[in-house]
Amino acid sequence: MSSNTDNKKELIIAAAIRRFAHYGFSKTTMNEIAEDVKITKANLYYYYPEKTALIHDVILAVTxxxxxxxxxxxxxxxSSIFDLILALLDLKSAFIEQHYMLHMNENMEWIKGAPLQTLMREIHEKEIVQVAKLFQKGVDNKELAIEDVNKASETYVYLMKSIGLVGILCDVFTGIPTQCNVGDVLQKQKDATLLIFNGLKVK
Structure with a gap:
């Protein structure tokens, strides 16, 4: 792929992120993105023949x-591993607030296609690997007592995501998306992390 093509795709992705982050995936049209980049709709479809392909690259870029x-x-x-993980939770919470519309919509109809489902699984697996590295560092530093780092990291990631899922259920029930629960989810994740680490700390 030529550098000109790469540059044009980067411009399209940047414009799409701005649109999607403000209006969400479903309410943003390809026409609007083309207008933002100042290209024709036909030109946009040359780079992205379908909207889901663009959503795939947007999620990948944001991630x-x-x-x-x-x-x-x-x-x-x-910092200690515990304080570092809390700081990472703060970082993720702030990032989700910034890209709230993307976060809400990534759980909706747009991830039903195989390519997007594959991407989401890859993102999930990368998160587990990252947590495993942190846990292993804690073990090496004699901060944590974990026998199976990979299993512990997988369990931790699933637990954090489960708390996040519970946190958005009120949006599903009421039909009124709100950002106020992002802070509540963060606090519950921190509380769960504290509870877990009290059991994992080297005595």
Whole structure:
């Protein structure tokens, strides 16, 4: 793929992120994105023949941006593993608030296609790997007592996501999306993390 094509796709993705983050996936049209990039709709469809392909790249780009922020925080931190994980939860919560419409819609109809389902599974697996690295660091530093780091990290990621899912159920029940529960979800995740780490800490 040529650099011109890459640059054009980056412009399209950036415009799509702005639109999707404000209006969500379903209310944003390909025409609007084409107008924002100042290209024709036909030109846009040359790069992205269907909207789901663009959504795929948007989710990938946003996730990559978050991973870079996450990695930067990890590399610069000299905190305990517990405090670092709490800081990472803060980072993720702030990122979700910033991209709230993407977060809400990634659980909706747009991820029913196989490519998007595969992408979401890959993102999930990467998150487990990242947590496993943190847990292993805690074990190596004699902060944590974990026999099976991979199993513990998988359980922890599922638990955090379950808390997040419960947190958005009020949106599903009321039909009125709200950002106020993001802070509640964060606090519950921190409480659960504290509860878990009290049991995992080296005595």
């Amino acid at each position: 990559d941006d978050f991973r870079k922020l996450e990695q930067d925080l990890i590399e610069k931190s000299d």
